[in-house]
Amino acid sequence: MNAPLTAKDFATDQEVRWCPGCGDYAILKCVQKTLADIGANPDKTSFVSGIGCSSRFPYYMNAYGFHTIHGRAPAFATGLKLANPEIDVWLVTGDGDGLSIGGNHLLHVLRRNVDMQIMLFNNEIYGLTKGQYSPTSRPGTRSPSTPAGSVDTPLSPCSFALGAGAKFIARGIDTDAKNLSPVLKAAHEFKGAALVEIFQNCIVYNKDVFEDFAAKKTAKETQLHVEHGKPLLFASGTRGLRLNPQSLNLEVVSVGDDGVPEADILIHDETSRAIAQLLVSLPTDGFPMPLGVIYREPATQSFDAAFWDAHPTQGKRTGKVADALRKGSVWKKA
Amino acid sequence: MDKISPENKSIVVRFAGDSGDGVQLLGSQFAESTALAGSDFSTFPDFPAEIRAPVGTTFGVSAFQINLGARRISTAGDQPDVLVAFNPAALKVNLPMMQKGALIILNTDAFNDRNFTKAHIASDPRKTGELDDYQVIEIDMSTQTLEAVKPLGLSKSDAEQSKNFWALGAVLWMFGRSREPIENWAKTKFAKKPEILNGNLAALNAGHAFAETAELSAEIPQFVIGEAPMEDGEYRSITGAEALSLGLAAAGELAGREVFFAGYPITPASSILHHLSRMGELGVATFQAEDEIAACCAAIGASFGGKIGVTSSSGPGIALKTEAIGLGMAVELPLVIVNSQRGGPSTGLPTKTEQSDLYQAVYGRNADAPLPVIATAGPGDCFDAAIEATRIAIRHMTPVFLLTDGYIANAAGPWALPDMADFEPILSNTPPQPQEDPTALKKEIWNRDPSSLGRPWVAPGMDGLAHRIGGLEKDIETGDISYDAANHQAMSELRARKVQAVADFIPDQEVEQGETKGPIAIVGWGSTHGAIYRAVQLAREEGYDVAQIHLRYLNPLPKNLGRLLASYDKIILPEMNMGQCATLLRDKLGIDVIQLNKVSGQPFKITEIQDVIKEHYPVAMKKAAE
Numbered sequence: 001m002n003a004p005l006t007a008k009d010f011a012t013d014q015e016v017r018w019c020p021g022c023g024d025y026a027i028l029k030c031v032q033k034t035l036a037d038i039g040a041n042p043d044k045t046s047f048v049s050g051i052g053c054s055s056r057f058p059y060y061m062n063a064y065g066f067h068t069i070h071g072r073a074p075a076f077a078t079g080l081k082l083a084n085p086e087i088d089v090w091l092v093t094g095d096g097d098g099l100s101i102g103g104n105h106l107l108h109v110l111r112r113n114v115d116m117q118i119m120l121f122n123n124e125i126y127g128l129t130k131g132q133y134s135p136t137s138r139p140g141t142r143s144p145s146t147p148a149g150s151v152d153t154p155l156s157p158c159s160f161a162l163g164a165g166a167k168f169i170a171r172g173i174d175t176d177a178k179n180l181s182p183v184l185k186a187a188h189e190f191k192g193a194a195l196v197e198i199f200q201n202c203i204v205y206n207k208d209v210f211e212d213f214a215a216k217k218t219a220k221e222t223q224l225h226v227e228h229g230k231p232l233l234f235a236s237g238t239r240g241l242r243l244n245p246q247s248l249n250l251e252v253v254s255v256g257d258d259g260v261p262e263a264d265i266l267i268h269d270e271t272s273r274a275i276a277q278l279l280v281s282l283p284t285d286g287f288p289m290p291l292g293v294i295y296r297e298p299a300t301q302s303f304d305a306a307f308w309d310a311h312p313t314q315g316k317r318t319g320k321v322a323d324a325l326r327k328g329s330v331w332k333k334a
Numbered sequence: 335m336d337k338i339s340p341e342n343k344s345i346v347v348r349f350a351g352d353s354g355d356g357v358q359l360l361g362s363q364f365a366e367s368t369a370l371a372g373s374d375f376s377t378f379p380d381f382p383a384e385i386r387a388p389v390g391t392t393f394g395v396s397a398f399q400i401n402l403g404a405r406r407i408s409t410a411g412d413q414p415d416v417l418v419a420f421n422p423a424a425l426k427v428n429l430p431m432m433q434k435g436a437l438i439i440l441n442t443d444a445f446n447d448r449n450f451t452k453a454h455i456a457s458d459p460r461k462t463g464e465l466d467d468y469q470v471i472e473i474d475m476s477t478q479t480l481e482a483v484k485p486l487g488l489s490k491s492d493a494e495q496s497k498n499f500w501a502l503g504a505v506l507w508m509f510g511r512s513r514e515p516i517e518n519w520a521k522t523k524f525a526k527k528p529e530i531l532n533g534n535l536a537a538l539n540a541g542h543a544f545a546e547t548a549e550l551s552a553e554i555p556q557f558v559i560g561e562a563p564m565e566d567g568e569y570r571s572i573t574g575a576e577a578l579s580l581g582l583a584a585a586g587e588l589a590g591r592e593v594f595f596a597g598y599p600i601t602p603a604s605s606i607l608h609h610l611s612r613m614g615e616l617g618v619a620t621f622q623a624e625d626e627i628a629a630c631c632a633a634i635g636a637s638f639g640g641k642i643g644v645t646s647s648s649g650p651g652i653a654l655k656t657e658a659i660g661l662g663m664a665v666e667l668p669l670v671i672v673n674s675q676r677g678g679p680s681t682g683l684p685t686k687t688e689q690s691d692l693y694q695a696v697y698g699r700n701a702d703a704p705l706p707v708i709a710t711a712g713p714g715d716c717f718d719a720a721i722e723a724t725r726i727a728i729r730h731m732t733p734v735f736l737l738t739d740g741y742i743a744n745a746a747g748p749w750a751l752p753d754m755a756d757f758e759p760i761l762s763n764t765p766p767q768p769q770e771d772p773t774a775l776k777k778e779i780w781n782r783d784p785s786s787l788g789r790p791w792v793a794p795g796m797d798g799l800a801h802r803i804g805g806l807e808k809d810i811e812t813g814d815i816s817y818d819a820a821n822h823q824a825m826s827e828l829r830a831r832k833v834q835a836v837a838d839f840i841p842d843q844e845v846e847q848g849e850t851k852g853p854i855a856i857v858g859w860g861s862t863h864g865a866i867y868r869a870v871q872l873a874r875e876e877g878y879d880v881a882q883i884h885l886r887y888l889n890p891l892p893k894n895l896g897r898l899l900a901s902y903d904k905i906i907l908p909e910m911n912m913g914q915c916a917t918l919l920r921d922k923l924g925i926d927v928i929q930l931n932k933v934s935g936q937p938f939k940i941t942e943i944q945d946v947i948k949e950h951y952p953v954a955m956k957k958a959a960e
Contacts, residue, residue, distance in 0.1 A: 042800045043795065043796065043799070044795055058802050061802075064794035065802035065804075066638055066665075066803055067804025068804070068805065069658060069661050072627060075623060075628035075632045075635065076635035078635060079631065079633060080635040080636065080638055081635075082594065082621060083636035083637075083638075083640060083641040083643075084640060084794060084795055086795055104628075107624075108628070307621070313614050313615050315617070317586070317587065317616060319616050320754075322754045324583065324616055325570070325580060325751050329370060329515060329519075329571065330751070332569070333566050333569060
């Protein structure tokens with residue numbers, strides 16, 4: 001029996017080519033560590049990516065890897081997973097790759113629920129093409145293609161996923177491996193398409209765009225790490241989210257002597273689409289950023305499993321072409 | 335005026351009516367009866383893009399043509415000898431293509447002012463004299479059908495639906511065909527709808543009895559089209575789409591791998607998806623993707639995963655797949671891309687046939703991205719062509735284009751069932767052994783066979799062989815990302831050499847009819863085969879020294895082709911486009927050809943090719959021929 005693999009065993013001989021200080025480094029390290037923790041087998045694991053900075057990821061993972069074309073990674077990954085359901089598929093995409101050029105494929109891989117982990121590195125900018133605004137960029141983003149500031153409404157990846165019928169939605173921050181790794185493990189355990197939005201800092205074109213909630217110093221005040229069955233509390237339990245029964249929106253309230261009793265705080269139920277919808281739709285101003293497993297539908301069957309269940313022979317060849325040719329009306333000349 | 339006579343060795347019959355009249359069903363069942371009687375035949379379903387266009391309109395006319403004979407039949411026939419027209423619009427659309435003297439059977443129940451207006455016909459064509467050159471038989475088919483099914487208590491609209499069966503019954507009598515196989519087929523087809531089944535069978539029998547007993551008998555001729563001389567063996571009727579699907583399944587069997595087909599609905603390619611989705615027990619799985627791009631990507635993903643990835647479409651869909659096809663080539667994975675060509679450009683003529691995606695297949699990608707391209711020549715040939723395309727894809731580890739077209743996809747003919755033992759197994763390049771040193775392993779992953787330049791097929795799941803592939807230029811030895819100038823030059827040359835290497839594995843080009851040199855060779859590719867075959871055959875019977883050369887391999891071309899073509903004084907190339915294969919031969923062989931280009935959405939007529947032979951035949955030799 002070989003010794004268990006370590007994070008280092010999941011690194012390749014390739015020199016990593018991201019910009020110094022890029023959030024991708026931290027994610028790479030976290031994923032390598034996570035694969036070691038879960039005892040992944042590199043020969044049964046495949047990373048599939050599209051195009052963009054994040055999509056270079058497979059080259060740096062000691063596993064099978066496929067760096068494909070812009071936006072289409074979900075389709076390649078679907079083909080691979082259907083061809084060989086034993087393979088543990090990890091999809092790596094970004095906000096441009098996954099939500100702009102590849103929005104259609106992301107929609108369908110989520111609604112089909114193909115068993116894979118989808119890591120969407122959201123940095124709210126196009127990095128590899130040098131800084132144009134992306135579908136997640138905030139309004140007013142000044143970029144080479146929008147010198148006067150962007151005017152379109154940005155997309156929330158998790159809202160999109162929920163709308164597409166995703167059955168697992170989670171969030172993490174690139175440099176916060178302590179919280180990101182458990183989220184990746186949960187995504188890995190899930191039998192279906194597990195979307196993990198990872199806030200990733202693009203140090204060159206969109207530096208510190210998530211600093212309002214990602215900064216470690218203020219994290220307690222600005223992050224809400226959701227846990228199934230626990231009240232939605234943050235700021236060391238001094239504040240929480242309460243459902244306003246009139247507006248059906250969440251509101252931030254103080255908890256304790258000066259505020260509401262803890263019993264008023266909404267309990268996180270990760271199987272509730274309604275709560276997930278509320279959490280992914282929270283305004284940014286004055287609200288904490290919900291992180292962790294936001295939604296997980298219990299007991300689903302993945303598409304790849306259903307696909308082969310519906311196949312008359314589960315994909316095996318049981319008949320002969322010579323017999324199939326002779327189905328129907330055959331006549332003999334003699 | 336030539337009257338068709340019962341002594342004809344072959345006869346062309348055309349059925350025409352509204353899209354909802356069941357003309358295609360009528361035609362295909364008549365073809366089945368012809369097949370079982372041992373005659374040779376070729377069919378041509380000719381239908382509009384609209385599913386059920388407004389009733390009675392000319393643009394809603396659907397037709398089915400069949401040429402049946404007691405001799406070898408190579409096309410669906412130039413001009414019909416018999417037309418069955420269910421309404422005035424069908425008569426109006428189809429009359430111009432009829433032989434003078436042809437037999438025209440009209441459903442008089444539909445010949446009323448309402449339908450004349452819908453078809454923009456000024457006055458009843460039966461009274462204007464425009465049918466004087468034809469033998470016209472008028473039958474109140476709708477009334478006859480209603481009478482026949484009345485005892486069964488069907489609604490009027492359900493009863494009317496059976497008139498195609500009524501007409502089929504009458505036509506079966508005309509050709510002396512048995513009703514039994516049709517009855518058996520209908521019993522299965524309508525097993526869950528007993529009322530419809532009974533209505534159809536009643537109509538079938540009534541039509542048969544009507545033709546047999548009516549005093550019309552003297553007027554309705556009976557034709558005796560006997561057995562055609564064919565080699566001994568087992569036969570069935572098959573369409574191109576079905577033969578191609580079976581061929582892909584057979585390729586999987588020969589390769590010992592499962593086939594993963596990913597497609598997206600598009601006319602006229604969808605029938606391949608439909609056929610394959612019923613071949614699960616042959617180790618075929620089908621996936622309907624969200625779009626053409628995803629279909630191609632999923633097929634490549636499956637090839638990466640070790641299954642035979644296949645995708646299929648028509649021109650517009652192939653255009654969408656193009657970027658992914660380039661990736662498949664760059665990462666050296668097998669993929670079969672089937673293009674059922676249709677009339678273009680853009681959306682074009684979805685239900686009509688054309689051969690105008692040859693440029694797209696040979697030249698149509700960004701950068702230098704050469705790929706093997708082969709074409710099918712007819713319905714039965716699709717089986718062999720699909721096996722050959724898969725064999726090339728796996729041997730050379732490359733995407734391969736398999737060109738077919740709307741005519742071949744839908745046309746049917748008798749097909750001599752192949753013996754699977756006659757096909758060589760399809761061998762994959764063996765995966766390497768795991769290596770301790772990562773660089774040594776990478777070199778093994780990209781260690782290409784020196785003759786085919788195909789690399790080993792290594793799929794996720796294989797122990798100790800994990801590696802990374804991608805669309806960035808890669809080092810020729812290790813597969814690592816490389817922007818090195820000399821390496822890119824070497825890789826570009828390697829990709830070109832790989833496609834050239836296919837020529838080392840394919841047979842020399844043969845001459846199908848005629849001599850290996852002479853005044854004229856007719857060179858064709860794809861579905862023009864049948865028309866060229868018959869035209870050359872007839873010309874040779876008349877004494878013309880003309881040869882037929884039909885190309886299966888379009889990229890690369892067979893090694894001897896240049897030499898062979900140079901031995902003829904003139905090369906004539908009929909094709910259903912504006913001269914794409916002509917360009918290809920000029921490009922690859924430096925040979926100029928006489929182009930015969932037809933882009934009407936209709937297949938070539940035999941006479942069109944006969945005419946061009948005579949036009950270009952050397953005057954000095956013409957006397958000898960005549």
